[in-house]
Amino acid sequence: MVDVALQGGTVQVAVQMDRAKVLQRLRLGDAAFRQVTRAAAIAVLVILGGIIVSLLLGAWPALRTFGIGFLYEESWNPVTEKFGAIAPIYGTVVTSLIAMLIAVPVGLFIALFLTELCPMWLRRPIGIAIELLAGIPSIIYGIWGLFVFAPFLQQYVQPFLIDMFGPIPILSDLFAGPPYGIGILTAGLILAIMVLPFITSISRDVFEAVPPVLKEAAYGLGCTTWEVARFVVLPYARVGVIGGVMLGLGRALGETMAVTFVIGNAHRISGSIMAPGTTISATIANEFTEAVGDLYTSALVALGLILFVITFIVLALARLMLMRLNARIGT
Amino acid sequence: MKHWTAVAAAGFIAAAAHLPANAADISGAGATFPYPIYAKWADAYKKETGNGLNYQSIGSGGGIKQITNKTVTFGASDAPLKGEELDKIGLAQFPAVMGGIVPVVNLDGIKPGELTIDGPTLAKIFLGDIKKWDDPAIKQLNPSAKLPSQAIAVVHRSDGSGTTYNFAYYLADVSADWKSKVGVNTSVQWPMGIGAKGNEGVAQNVGNTKGSVGYVEYAYALQNKLTFTKMINKAGKTVTPTSEAFQAAAANADWKSQPGYGVILANQAGEKSWPMTAATWILVYKHPADPAATAEALKFFAWAYKNGGKMAESLDYVPMPANVVADIEKYWKAEIKDASGKPVF
Numbered sequence: 001m002v003d004v005a006l007q008g009g010t011v012q013v014a015v016q017m018d019r020a021k022v023l024q025r026l027r028l029g030d031a032a033f034r035q036v037t038r039a040a041a042i043a044v045l046v047i048l049g050g051i052i053v054s055l056l057l058g059a060w061p062a063l064r065t066f067g068i069g070f071l072y073e074e075s076w077n078p079v080t081e082k083f084g085a086i087a088p089i090y091g092t093v094v095t096s097l098i099a100m101l102i103a104v105p106v107g108l109f110i111a112l113f114l115t116e117l118c119p120m121w122l123r124r125p126i127g128i129a130i131e132l133l134a135g136i137p138s139i140i141y142g143i144w145g146l147f148v149f150a151p152f153l154q155q156y157v158q159p160f161l162i163d164m165f166g167p168i169p170i171l172s173d174l175f176a177g178p179p180y181g182i183g184i185l186t187a188g189l190i191l192a193i194m195v196l197p198f199i200t201s202i203s204r205d206v207f208e209a210v211p212p213v214l215k216e217a218a219y220g221l222g223c224t225t226w227e228v229a230r231f232v233v234l235p236y237a238r239v240g241v242i243g244g245v246m247l248g249l250g251r252a253l254g255e256t257m258a259v260t261f262v263i264g265n266a267h268r269i270s271g272s273i274m275a276p277g278t279t280i281s282a283t284i285a286n287e288f289t290e291a292v293g294d295l296y297t298s299a300l301v302a303l304g305l306i307l308f309v310i311t312f313i314v315l316a317l318a319r320l321m322l323m324r325l326n327a328r329i330g331t
Numbered sequence: 332m333k334h335w336t337a338v339a340a341a342g343f344i345a346a347a348a349h350l351p352a353n354a355a356d357i358s359g360a361g362a363t364f365p366y367p368i369y370a371k372w373a374d375a376y377k378k379e380t381g382n383g384l385n386y387q388s389i390g391s392g393g394g395i396k397q398i399t400n401k402t403v404t405f406g407a408s409d410a411p412l413k414g415e416e417l418d419k420i421g422l423a424q425f426p427a428v429m430g431g432i433v434p435v436v437n438l439d440g441i442k443p444g445e446l447t448i449d450g451p452t453l454a455k456i457f458l459g460d461i462k463k464w465d466d467p468a469i470k471q472l473n474p475s476a477k478l479p480s481q482a483i484a485v486v487h488r489s490d491g492s493g494t495t496y497n498f499a500y501y502l503a504d505v506s507a508d509w510k511s512k513v514g515v516n517t518s519v520q521w522p523m524g525i526g527a528k529g530n531e532g533v534a535q536n537v538g539n540t541k542g543s544v545g546y547v548e549y550a551y552a553l554q555n556k557l558t559f560t561k562m563i564n565k566a567g568k569t570v571t572p573t574s575e576a577f578q579a580a581a582a583n584a585d586w587k588s589q590p591g592y593g594v595i596l597a598n599q600a601g602e603k604s605w606p607m608t609a610a611t612w613i614l615v616y617k618h619p620a621d622p623a624a625t626a627e628a629l630k631f632f633a634w635a636y637k638n639g640g641k642m643a644e645s646l647d648y649v650p651m652p653a654n655v656v657a658d659i660e661k662y663w664k665a666e667i668k669d670a671s672g673k674p675v676f
Contacts, residue, residue, distance in 0.1 A: 078491070079514030146532070151539050178482050180525055180540060265489030265526025276525040278489075286528060289363075289390030290491025290517045292410070297392075 055308060058301030061294055070302060076267035076283075078291075083299035085306055087267045091184060091277035092310065095259065096252040098188025098273070099195055104245055106192075107199030112229050114200075115207040127204070134197035142261030145190045146182070150262055153189075154181025158274055176272040180264065184277040187263040191255060195248035202247065206240030207233055239322060246318040253311055256281040280307040357628045360387040361394020361407030364493050364548065365428055365611045368648045369407075372635045375642065384631060391493055391517065398422065398614050404624045406614040409493015410517055411593030423617045423666050424591030425659045426610040427632060428639075429649040431549040431577040432498055433607070435537050435557040438464060440477060442558060444571050447472050449563035450505030450598065450606060456483055456544060458508060459523040464542060472563070479542070485524025486536045486545035491517035494530065497609035498546050501597035546607075549577075550647035564606045565598050576605035577649040586655055592662075608649070615667060622669035629663055629676045636660075 063070060066083060073084020110130065114123055158179030165171040210233050218228045234241070264276020265286055278286075280303045291297045359369075366388035373384035389397075391408040398406030399420055407427070417424055434448055452468045455461040461468055465478045488495045496517045503510040513519050527536045530547045534555040537545040549572055552559045561569050570576050583601035586592050596608035613632060619625040636659075640650035651659070663676040 075520065077514075077520035078518050079516045079520065146535060154540070178484060180484060182525060182536070260489070260528055261532070265528070266524065267520065278526070282489075286490040286526070287518055290392045290493075292392040292395065292491075292517060 052308070055301060055305040059298060059305045062298035062302040065295060066299075070299075071306075074267070074269060078287075078293075078296055081293065081295045083296070083302075085280075085299075085303055087269050088278050088280040088283045088303060089306060089310070090269050091187075091263065092253060092279040092281070092307065094184055094273065094277070095187045095191055095263065095279055096249060098185065099191035099252045100245070100249055102189070102192035103196045103199055103248060107196050107244075107248075108203055108234075108241070110196075110200045111203035111207055112233070114204050116225060116229060116233070127201075130197045130200045133193070134201065138194065138255060138258040141190055141194055141258035145186065145258060145262040149190065150181035150186055153186055154179045158185075161274070173271045174273055177270075177274050179274065180276060182262045182264045182276065183274045184263065184270075185273045187259045187277075187279070188273070190258050190262055191252045194255060194258060195252050198248040198251060199241075199244045202244030203237070203241050206237040206244075209240075210236045238325060242318060242322060242325075246315065249314055250311060253314065254281055254307065256285045260285050280304070280310075356383045356385050357405070357624070357631055358385045358403045359394075359405040359407060359613075359628065360389055360397045360403045361614075362391045362409045362493055362611050363388040364409050364430065364609075365407065365648070368428055368639070368643050368646050371642050371646065372631070372639045375638070376631055376634055380634075382627060382631070390491070392491065395614070398616075401616075401620060404615065404619075404621070404628045407611065408614060409609070409611050410496045411589070411591060411595070411610075411612050412614065413593065414590030417591050417614075421617050422591075422614045423662070424593060424612050424614050425632075425662065426586075426592050426651060426655070427613050427635070428643055428651065429577060429581055429596065429608055429610045430647070431572050431574075431605055431608050431649065432494055432501075432546055433549050433552050433559040433572045434562070435534070435545050435547055435552050435559050437537050437539075437541055437543045437558060438479065438481075439541065443552075443556075444559065444561055446476060446558070447561040447563065447569055450501060453562075454502040454506030454509045457485055457487070457502065457522070457524070458506075458512065459485070460508075481542040484540050484543040485521075486533050486540065486543050487521050487524050487526055488518070488530075488533060489526030489528050492529075493517065493609065493611060494546065494548060495519065497595060497597055498607060500595045501607050504598045548647075553647060562606050564602075564604050565600050566602045566604070568602045570603060570605055572605055574644060574647075574649055576603055577608045578652060580604035580606070580608035581610070581649065581655065582652050586658065592655075592659070610651075617666050618668060618670070619675065622675045625667065626675040629667070633660060633676070 062083060066073065070083065070085055071089070072086050073082070074086050075082045075084050076087060077083070110126070114126060118126065158181065161175045162177075162179065165175040214232050214236065215228055218232045223231070259279050260282040263278055263282055265278050265282060266276040267278055267283075268275070270277065284300050284303055288297070288300050291300055366386065369384065369386050373386065377383045391410060394406040394408055395412070397403045412422065412424055434453060436446060438446070448469070449472060452461065452472065455468065462483060463480055464483055465480045470478060496515065499509070499513065499515045499519050503513070503515050513522065525536065527533045527545075530551040533545040533547050534551045534557060537543045537557055538555055547557070551557075559572055561571050564570050579601050580596050580599040583599045583604050584594050584596055586594055588594060591612070593612070594610075596610055598606050599608070615625050615628060636651060636656040643650045660676070664674045667675050669675050
């Protein structure tokens with residue numbers, strides 16, 4: 001690179017200047033570049049460390065008071081200052097699970113349709129629509145969820161679900177109860193819509209990166225479109241797809257505003273997914289402003305710490321999964 | 332977490348926007364419930380005197396924290412501090428304005444003010460002991476109303492709030508069960524129902540859900556055209572929520588009985604008193620580090636007591652009665668002093 005630059009437009013200058021000086025300057029530039037990028041990378045670690053330390057410090061009074069019980073107690077009582085985190089943890093996990101159950105297949109199907117089957121003229125409109133979904137602020141999802149989606153669910157979808165699953169033993173408990181319109185299920189559905197664009201657009205990009213040669217070879221062997229998608233495209237793009245799914249899951253776990261609007265904000269664990277519940281981030285958003293007393297505030301910070309740990313575990317599991325996948329392909 | 336950053340960002344923006352402000356600007360922080368009226372008063376006050384008010388409606392808990400850290404001249408709280416807490420920090424406390432809390436329902440064929448309910452029944456509904464609208468307890472109070480055999484959907488606040496504090500206080504006052512099982516705080520462990528964020532959230536949910544019952548500030552019931560109920564007060568009389576009924580509760584309260592006027596107006600005596608009336612409080616230091624700033628703040632509230640009544644009523648708040656105001660101003664003179672012992676007001 002250096003030689004090319006010297007032989008190009010700067011040749012005349014270089015003749016006049018000492019060649020060593022120029023090289024020195026370029027070397028300094030490189031060193032500075034290395035330092036700046038390294039500082040940026042270290043800053044991330046410092047910020048992350050700072051967040052962990054401040055969360056630990058903030059959460060310490062609650063963790064010391066409640067101990068390990070904080071993780072499995074259901075009581076969340078600001079009056080007697082008895083706090084347990086299992087209800088918000090349960091809500092966080094279940095809403096994210098519902099969201100992923102819906103968003104992962106739908107998102108993959110959309111991405112496959114866009115890359116494999118869609119006529120050219122339809123690709124752009126669908127692609128742009130998906131990206132627009134990603135750009136909508138979460139508060140808008142919340143308001144739409146509360147004013148439009150929840151009443152719709154309450155009037156049409158939930159009574160239907162209750163009637164349909166009523167006679168089936170386990171499912172009747174899962175879909176029991178008065179149709180409030182808002183609750184765990186509604187929050188999960190809103191989250192599914194919110195994470196769909198992440199999964200779709202990343203999957204689409206990695207599907208497009210699959211070498212056409214592979215697909216053509218598969219078609220040449222007589223594979224159907226489904227077989228090509230299942231046995232060529234998906235395995236080739238699996239790392240990217242898992243990345244997209246994890247990004248979506250990360251958003252689902254931490255989403256605050258939209259969930260707060262539609263989940264019903266009740267600190268209870270109920271067998272029915274139509275019952276109101278709460279999530280960690282919704283609880284913090286709801287209660288932090290008016291939390292009086294150190295223990296109460298500390299319990300909320302401890303919830304934040306737990307969410308941090310959950311996210312960490314999810315990311316670690318994703319890494320592990322990728323490693324195992326790669327190992328299996330390798331043998 | 333997002334919410335914190337949003338609050339922090341808003342704080343920075345607010346701080347930045349206020350940098351060039353007049354040195355005489357009064358700074359305060361706290362309760363969200365009285366924010367609209369404080370803002371309206373501040374606007375009129377600025378026009379009249381040139382002095383502005385910088386009030387951050389960050390919630391009562393935040394207001395108490397900020398006044399404790401002395402980052403603001405006054406704090407504002409929907410729940411009064413107890414005498415010993417005030418003494419510990421060295422704060423004076425006085426009520427600024429009041430509002431009414433009303434039960435709202437969503438029942439086919441029932442119009443605002445047609446249903447009557449009493450405290451013990453309301454407590455049983457929110458405890459989950461009464462599950463259907465045609466329960467004998469409700470029927471007995473409303474012999475002529477057509478009550479459906481419909482499940483009651485309870486809607487409560489999900490965020491901590493002074494409204495919840497006053498509502499829970501009233502229920503604890505009329506129901507021993509509520510007192511022992513739930514208790515009183517800005518947020519409580521609700522035995523049942525769904526939580527909605529803010530008065531507007533509760534109003535929206537009650538408006539949407541057939542068979543629901545909730546509680547909101549009076550203004551929200553009017554604005555959202557919700558079906559508020561009548562209530563039976565301590566004197567056994569049926570009252571309709573009106574400005575007069577809220578004021579009657581304030582007039583009948585024994586304001587001197589608690590330090591810093593920390594009287595909860597729930598369940599006051601008097602034939603016309605609305606049982607769920609709520610005041611909101613201001614906290615200032617008794618020996619402020621900056622007496623001039625505290626004097627400005629007190630001047631603002633004195634002006635608001637004198638000239639702000641109509642404005643308060645236009646936003647469905649209730650101004651403090653004149654006799655209480657006179658007493659508060661006496662209290663300021665007696666208690667809030669500068670370093671040399673001279674009253675700041």
